[in-house]
Amino acid sequence: MSNNSDVVASGEYHPKPPFRRKLSFAWAGVLPFLIFAFLFLGLPSFTLFIGGFQDSEGHFTLANIYGLFTPSILSAYWVTIRISFATALIGGLFGFFLAYALVLGGVPSWVRSALMTFSGVASNFAGVPLAQAFIFTLGRVGILTVFLRELLNIDLYEQGFSLYSFWGLTITYLYFQLPLMVLVITPALEGLKKEWREAAEILGATPGQYWWHVGIPVLMPSLLGSMILLFGNSFGAYATALSLTGGLINLVTILIGSQIRGDVLHNPNLGYALAFGMVVVMAVTMSAYYLLRRRSERWLRK
Amino acid sequence: MAYLTLTDISKQFGETFAVQDFNLDVEKGEFVSFLGPSGCGKTTTLRMVAGFELPTGGQITINGADITNKAPNQRNVGMVFQAYALFPNMSVSQNIGFGLRIRKEPESAIKERVEEMIRLIHLEKHIDKYPYQLSGGQQQRVSLARALANRPQVLLLDEPLSALDAKIRVSLRSEIRAIQKTLGITAIFVTHDQEEALSISDRIVVMNEGRIEQVGTPFQIYNFPETQFVANFVGSLNTATAEIADPEQGLLHMDGVQLSTAEKLIGLQKGDKVRIAIRPERFSFASEQKKANVVDCTVENITFLGSVVRIHLLIGNTKFHMDTFNYPSLELPKIGDKTQVTCSLRAVMILGQA
Amino acid sequence: MKKNLIWSWFWIILSLLYFFVPLILTFVFSLQTLKDQFSFISYQRVFEDRGFIRSLIFSTEIGIVTIFLSLALMIPTVYWVRLKAPRIRPVIEFISLLPFVIPAIVLVFGLIRVFSGGLLPLTNTHLGTNFLLVAAYVVIGFPYLYRSIDAGMGAIDVVTLTEAAQSLGANWFTIMFRVIIPNLRAAIFSATFLTLAIVMGEFTVATFLVGLKSFGPYLWQVNQNRAYEGSALVIVSFLITWAFMGLIVLVGRGAGASDAAGPR
Numbered sequence: 001m002s003n004n005s006d007v008v009a010s011g012e013y014h015p016k017p018p019f020r021r022k023l024s025f026a027w028a029g030v031l032p033f034l035i036f037a038f039l040f041l042g043l044p045s046f047t048l049f050i051g052g053f054q055d056s057e058g059h060f061t062l063a064n065i066y067g068l069f070t071p072s073i074l075s076a077y078w079v080t081i082r083i084s085f086a087t088a089l090i091g092g093l094f095g096f097f098l099a100y101a102l103v104l105g106g107v108p109s110w111v112r113s114a115l116m117t118f119s120g121v122a123s124n125f126a127g128v129p130l131a132q133a134f135i136f137t138l139g140r141v142g143i144l145t146v147f148l149r150e151l152l153n154i155d156l157y158e159q160g161f162s163l164y165s166f167w168g169l170t171i172t173y174l175y176f177q178l179p180l181m182v183l184v185i186t187p188a189l190e191g192l193k194k195e196w197r198e199a200a201e202i203l204g205a206t207p208g209q210y211w212w213h214v215g216i217p218v219l220m221p222s223l224l225g226s227m228i229l230l231f232g233n234s235f236g237a238y239a240t241a242l243s244l245t246g247g248l249i250n251l252v253t254i255l256i257g258s259q260i261r262g263d264v265l266h267n268p269n270l271g272y273a274l275a276f277g278m279v280v281v282m283a284v285t286m287s288a289y290y291l292l293r294r295r296s297e298r299w300l301r302k
Numbered sequence: 303m304a305y306l307t308l309t310d311i312s313k314q315f316g317e318t319f320a321v322q323d324f325n326l327d328v329e330k331g332e333f334v335s336f337l338g339p340s341g342c343g344k345t346t347t348l349r350m351v352a353g354f355e356l357p358t359g360g361q362i363t364i365n366g367a368d369i370t371n372k373a374p375n376q377r378n379v380g381m382v383f384q385a386y387a388l389f390p391n392m393s394v395s396q397n398i399g400f401g402l403r404i405r406k407e408p409e410s411a412i413k414e415r416v417e418e419m420i421r422l423i424h425l426e427k428h429i430d431k432y433p434y435q436l437s438g439g440q441q442q443r444v445s446l447a448r449a450l451a452n453r454p455q456v457l458l459l460d461e462p463l464s465a466l467d468a469k470i471r472v473s474l475r476s477e478i479r480a481i482q483k484t485l486g487i488t489a490i491f492v493t494h495d496q497e498e499a500l501s502i503s504d505r506i507v508v509m510n511e512g513r514i515e516q517v518g519t520p521f522q523i524y525n526f527p528e529t530q531f532v533a534n535f536v537g538s539l540n541t542a543t544a545e546i547a548d549p550e551q552g553l554l555h556m557d558g559v560q561l562s563t564a565e566k567l568i569g570l571q572k573g574d575k576v577r578i579a580i581r582p583e584r585f586s587f588a589s590e591q592k593k594a595n596v597v598d599c600t601v602e603n604i605t606f607l608g609s610v611v612r613i614h615l616l617i618g619n620t621k622f623h624m625d626t627f628n629y630p631s632l633e634l635p636k637i638g639d640k641t642q643v644t645c646s647l648r649a650v651m652i653l654g655q656a
Numbered sequence: 657m658k659k660n661l662i663w664s665w666f667w668i669i670l671s672l673l674y675f676f677v678p679l680i681l682t683f684v685f686s687l688q689t690l691k692d693q694f695s696f697i698s699y700q701r702v703f704e705d706r707g708f709i710r711s712l713i714f715s716t717e718i719g720i721v722t723i724f725l726s727l728a729l730m731i732p733t734v735y736w737v738r739l740k741a742p743r744i745r746p747v748i749e750f751i752s753l754l755p756f757v758i759p760a761i762v763l764v765f766g767l768i769r770v771f772s773g774g775l776l777p778l779t780n781t782h783l784g785t786n787f788l789l790v791a792a793y794v795v796i797g798f799p800y801l802y803r804s805i806d807a808g809m810g811a812i813d814v815v816t817l818t819e820a821a822q823s824l825g826a827n828w829f830t831i832m833f834r835v836i837i838p839n840l841r842a843a844i845f846s847a848t849f850l851t852l853a854i855v856m857g858e859f860t861v862a863t864f865l866v867g868l869k870s871f872g873p874y875l876w877q878v879n880q881n882r883a884y885e886g887s888a889l890v891i892v893s894f895l896i897t898w899a900f901m902g903l904i905v906l907v908g909r910g911a912g913a914s915d916a917a918g919p920r
Binding site: 026127256272 | 675677685743788854883
Binding site for chain 1: 352353354373374375377378379380381383385387388389390391392400401404405434445448449452
């Protein structure tokens, strides 16, 4: 530490260099982390980003970005967004009801801790095993499908259901979406103070009025934020979709997968733009999640 | 009939009684505190008046109407919670106007009433702020205004000051009392802090283990505790064991030191051992004109407590505290000095047989 | 109140049905290798398959290396930031959360593009490819690890602890291994098991970098060709996930598990 007042008194004042030195010293300790993150996170992302704005000769172009707006690619984005939206909405609502039942529903606490633990497992039980479990259950020759057809005479596939399509994918994704919702919304529900309900009640409000004026508005940022997180969670899903449909559904992740395996777009740079587009969607989603979460934390602070 | 009555109120959780045989009449405009250690049933009793708990026995009336089993939102009582419990999604004015809005009063009336309340709690500058932007003391004032905006018949305060800093606690407590007097509202105040209860109340209900120990004015509670529990819980106390020398004269012996009480010791025999208690401020240094208990003692230590000086005395073999006001001309003995202190006959309280 | 409770049980039972029917039916399926009788033959075949053991060991090894590399990278970084450079904390936090924004499929796409040629052609050798896989997993694990380590260090007030140790004459090595790390045990364990749970079944990155060598793609491959053994593998994989998550619960609440998002 330099003693500035002494320096000024003696008449030779330097604009203080210690600050700079201290700052670079601060960075020195995190250098390994930064280098690693740059190499294996920054560089790959950045390369895709650059590649998305280059033609095959390496010149700058916007053609790839325009290319994203061709029907086949747009439809891939559209299907991905629709599935993500559906699973976020349904998983969000059902997850909220389940979390509500666990936190405020008056069930024994062991039920609650057992289901919370299970949610931790189920939200990580995804990908190939999950898809296969649903194929064994609801696939064309799945046990439940056969059971319903043979014994109850309900032929799901005759009635237009297919596990390998939009709704099948949605039902399967819900297996990790619902528990994830339970995990992220539970702290918000726990943050709802009992006194708010009592204060509203003693001021004359019915339980319905309490939820309308206080409960739901207070939970809204967390609810929206959690659903956005769910949206992002299913937006990037690859393994589950591939395994369930064998790659026959037109999702952005599946398209990128095929592009990596064998340039199905016949334009590597278009592939980079495609991947970059995903990052943009994810970045918007996660920023919204982050902002909403900050807001709800401010309200629910204990 | 009193304005608020609680008759034979009891509350049972399984086998245990949280509140038992609770009888209390509160007059209109009266400020009554429930004082006691945690778990004594004071909050449960308050919550039964609010309607959050239903009594397992007894009756509660307000202004003659039986409200024992009414839902909280049908009672028209106001409540201030320990943790403020302001709605985080509403501004100060929305919080205060909440109850009126629920009652579907016209917007203009709501606005007027909210402004009136804001003036009452001196938060004119903060009307559009949100709870998280306010300090604890400000939040609790808003909470008070919210409870009062509905013109409740009874105001319930559940340890409203215990989450606040010491300084704010004192200033807000006199503010609450002033507002209560201005509006002439009937109030019940739950606290575990005896100083708070003594300073703010018209009457205090001291509770222990679900039962009322004593009901009385702060003066009565402090000076004439009826039970050992009240004597111990309210104020600080020196206690000792003494042997009865003469029950008729109220004479006691304590390690060879003679003490007298004002009362006759009815039903006790010479030689019986009793617990006695003397408040520290009832002692003073002996001077000639005092015709009271005068005892020899040794000064063991002296502690300054600000406005009060606490002197640690050894009387016989028992340690006593003596509190005396601190003023510049105060002549204090030195540690180790032998001196004499005095206290009136009425200062010696008998708490029961040892 | 009563109505509330009935609704609670309704949702809980509905969810339990949804969660357990696929698992139970998959289990039932896995027992049906032989016609007309239940047997564990599919499990026997799974365990006898050399690919199973080999891929399981490979993924476990990758997982363990990933954990050590992650911890070696993250603990000193978070510690340093808390101790010496609190001002750059938002930067580190931001970088640590970035992988949430970059789906695994995009990450592996970028990694292949960067490291299949150029200055660091890692994908040309087995060792290089395996390292790239580890690196990808380290990156994917950033958010969980950062959070649980950061929360762990926040809970024990590392600054004061360090100063106390220093004033007692401890050197940096002692501080790190005798003071800081032992106090982070719960955080480290929960992050470790979560990472293992994720790495063991990971499919997206593994399939493009190492293929059938690792457990996720192997499981997929088996399911494509042999349904009964596939279903047995699904059950085994679920049990593995259960085991790791159970361990997290055992060592205390999983600090990093709340926003969990595994391999999709």
